[in-house]
Amino acid sequence: MSATRNQARQGASSQQPKLKVRGRSYLGHHLEMARVSLHRLLLTPLATLMTLAVIAIALCLPGVLYVGLQNVGQLSEHWQGSTQISLFLSDQLSESEGRDLALQLQSNSQIAQLSYLSKNESLNDFKQYAGFGRALDQLDYNPLPAVILVVPTADYIQPESLLALSQQLRSIDGVDDAQVDLAWVQRLQAMVKFGQRAVLVLGVLLALGVLLVVGNTIRLEILNRRDEILVVKLVGGTDSFVRRPFLYTGLWFGVGAGLLAWLLVQLSLWYLGSVVDQLIVLYQSDFQLQGLGIGSSLVLLLLAVLLGSSGAWLAVLRHLKAIEPR
16 A cells, blocks of 8 residues: 555656646747747738727727716716705795795705895896896896705705705795706716717627627638648647637737727827817816726726637637648
8 A cells, every 4th residue: 555655646746747847838838929929910010000000990989989978977977966956035035034044944954055145146147147237227126036046965966866855945935946957967867878878889899890800810811821730730730739829919919909099099088188178168167088097998908809819719710620631
C-alpha cells in the first residue's frame, strides 16, 4: 500500500510541472496570436481604419442619442423638482386674511416654501411678463386675485402625490382654485420613454449591422488566407488553433471601434455643448450637459468588443468548415 501511495504521489508531482508547462504554452500562444493579429491589421492601415470607422459610426449614433435622452430625462426631473402649486385666493379675502392664510400654510410639513403675492403684486407681475401693460392700465379695477405660490417638499414632487396635494390645498377655505402645470412634464417624460425604446430598436439594428460588417471582413480574411489554413490543417493544426487569429482580429476590431466611437460621442457632445450653453443662459437655468460617464464608457467599449468577437466567431464557424484538405 505504501509503495502504491508513493507512486501516486510521484505521478501527481510529475504531472504538476507538465500542467504548468502546458498552461504557459497555451497562454503564450494566445498572446502570440493576439500580437500577430494586431500586426496584420497594422499592415493595412487604410482598410483597417475604414472598417473601424464604419463600426464606430454605427456605435456612435445610438450612443449620442442615449446621452441626449439621459440629459433630457435629467432636465425633466430638474424642472419637475421645481414645480410649484399656484393657489388663487377668493376675492372675499382681504389682504391681511390672505397673508394670515399663507402663514398658516407655512406650518404644513408637505410644503417646502411658499410666497404670497397680493392682488397688486400679481397685476404688476402680469404686466411685466405678459406684455399687456397698456391694455391693463385701461381697466378700472384689478381682475387678478391674490396668489400663494407653494413649492412642495421632495416627497411630493411626483405627479400623483403632487396632484393629491393640490386637491388637498384646493379644499381650504378661502382658496378658489389650485393649479399645477404637470401636463407638459408628463408629455416630456412620455417622449423620453418613446425615445428610449426608439434608441433600443435602433441600437439592436445597428448592432446587427456591426455583426455583418465584422463577419464579412473576417470572411474575406479567411478567403485570403485559404492556402495558409490548408497547410496548417495538413500538418495537424486543430480547428481551435486555426480560428484563434481570426477571433483576435475581431476582438481588435471591437477594441479599436469602441475607442473611436467613444471619441466620436465626446466630440459630438462638445460640438453641441456651445449651443446648449446658449439655451441655458437664455432660460437662466443651472442645468449642465452631461457626457458619457465612466460606467457608460465601459459599457460602450465592452459592447464593441462583444460585437467584434461575436461577428468574428460567427464568420469562423461558417467559413472554416468549408476549408478542408483533400
